[in-house]
Amino acid sequence: MRVPRYLVVSTLIVMVLAALVVAAPVKLVFWHMEARPHRVQAIEELCKQFNREYPDIEIVPQVQSWGEIYQVAPAAIQARRGPDFMLTIPDFLMFIKNLGVLQPVTDIVESLKQKYTLFDSAIEPYHFDGNYWAVPVYGMTFVLWYRKDLFEKAGLDPNRPPRTWDELLDFCEKIKKSGTVQYPIAVPGAVHMATDQLIYSLMVVNRAEHIFGEDPNDVIFDNPRTVQVYEFYKKLFSYSPPGSANWAWDEPRTALFTGRVAMVMEKGHYIKGWVDNTELPLSLLGCAPIPVPEDGQPGAIYYSNGLMLLTNDPAKKEAFAKFVSWLYQPKVMSKLLHMDPGFFLPVTKEVQFSDEFWSNPIIKEKVAAVLIQIETAKNGKLFGFTRDAVNKNVGSISASNLLAWTAQLITVRGLNANEAVKQGAQKMREAIK
């Protein structure tokens, strides 16, 4: 029997097309918000490396900005143009979860846990409703940065930074009196995440880390320990340059780097910032844990950035699992963390103790500063994520910067800490309604 030619041709076409479909790599669009050029480049290089090693998968990184992601992501998801997976922080994750596209990644996290020791503070904020919702990749925390040269000029021991709240105020007074600089410390005061993070760091060290009670709808922000924090913040603010009520991230950093202030409390990006923006030796930049009040505890704000999956396509989920598993190898993860050395902290013990992580020249030079951050991170907390149950509208509190708003009631309107905290709590209750 002779097979008709058209049948042969069409069968061949179908087979070729099927082969092409089978051979086409699984494409995953990856959104991240690390928009600084050196970080963009580092992430692109890592994705390229993965794509080379796994030709059946193609990761396509796309840069977004933290400034607009709350508007861009929902619009893109609604228009079905969203990413397959993206970078997140815990409260942004809650925001995305409300859109109904977030996929649990419990199986992926469990398999990673069998191979690596993940730090609790990094993974716990992503664990609620019986599932893990993101895979943490790096963490960041707050420390005290200070100018050793200015300490010396003021007659202070540059290797003995302040350890307690009283000492910190005492150092401010001494630096001011010495005339070394007019304003000893830069304290952000704008209604901005920078102010939120500083205040929450002070709340953590003063054991006031819980914003909610055991019931995630019960706001317990107005308590005596929080009031103490705001009283202390007010005192510190009086040592900060005029105009600090409008300061966020850049101004304190510039003030420290130019030697106009001697101290700032901020995250680890000061290390690379110092290298890139000053001609001064890195040894002049001192680092210390956030000073602690008398009956306080060590710590600060800490949050990990994680990867969350937004597609329920099984092939894509499998590809995502492969990517994450590849990324978690200490030598690969170290490369990612080196995109801003000293800022991005490991989330696993294996990376923390790997030679690759410590091999970076900047990290090598600031070993003590990185270790201080890693230790701080272990006791780190994030507001709204300190209990097992999480309020699904916690993003409203952080996006409205209500900790900073409460601070402005004191610094701008002149209320006392007690009254300001009461109003802050009321505002939080309204925000999560």
Place this chain on the structure above:
Amino acid sequence: MRRTYSNLLRDPIFGLLLVTPMLLWLTFTLMIPMIDAFRISFTSVRYLGAPGVFVGLSNFKRVLADPEFWQSVVHTLSWTVVNTAIQFLGSIGVAIVLNQEFWGKNIVRNWIILPWVLPTIVLAIVWKWILDPSHGIVNHILFSFGLVDKPVEFLSSPRYALLTAVLINCWRWTPYFAVIVLAALQTVPRELYEAATIDGASRLKNFMHVTVPSISSVLKVVLLNSFLWSANIFDTIWLLTRGGPLSSTTTMPIYIYSKAFRNFRFGEAAAASVLMFLFLGVLAVLYLTKVLREEELK
């Protein structure tokens, strides 16, 4: 052929065809989003893209009962009225000066639009540094001349922040309107001034009875644009103060943005947008009706 073309131009269907692309564009980019915002204002949507249920007028009630909304209305009125007044009068003044003959006139005419050409983010950063209480040049000068004994917190004090933002916005927009007024001034025939001067008119009378009537239609447009644009300004204020300190520079656009993207209450933000639209729409319609009636009377 010529006749056919002329007939075609008079044909209303042809006219409709010509404006159709623009109407379609406006429908997709303006009308549909506006209708959707109107729909959202009656729902309980918290996040863009999240589902919401019909809640009737409760978003409007909540917005109207919010003291911050009324504070933003007051700020919007002060911001808009002061901006419009300064930009309107300033642009006339600048245009009159630029209409004179003086050395370097062309250079000044070209350079004056620089503030308007600058991206908002650039001017915001520049002005923030210029006015910074500890590093800024303005405070340095004030100190040097002994005019102040402590730094002036231009953008971080509720007392000065709104006024400072107004002045920065005027610095930006006045040159733009000045160029428009200047173009109108150049169309006024010289003979009119000569005739008025021969009749004994003073400079002020020349201005009031020759210049103003000759360019009145342009001035009306400038006034309307300046008012509407000022009321809608978001970027300059946001980049300078983010509506602070403590809502002291929160105008209606900032209030709406904060409600939508900081408090995640899209329904309420949409309700506030509808209220702002009605407020501006009514004012614009009243103004245009008045202007058109005057034109008809002429």
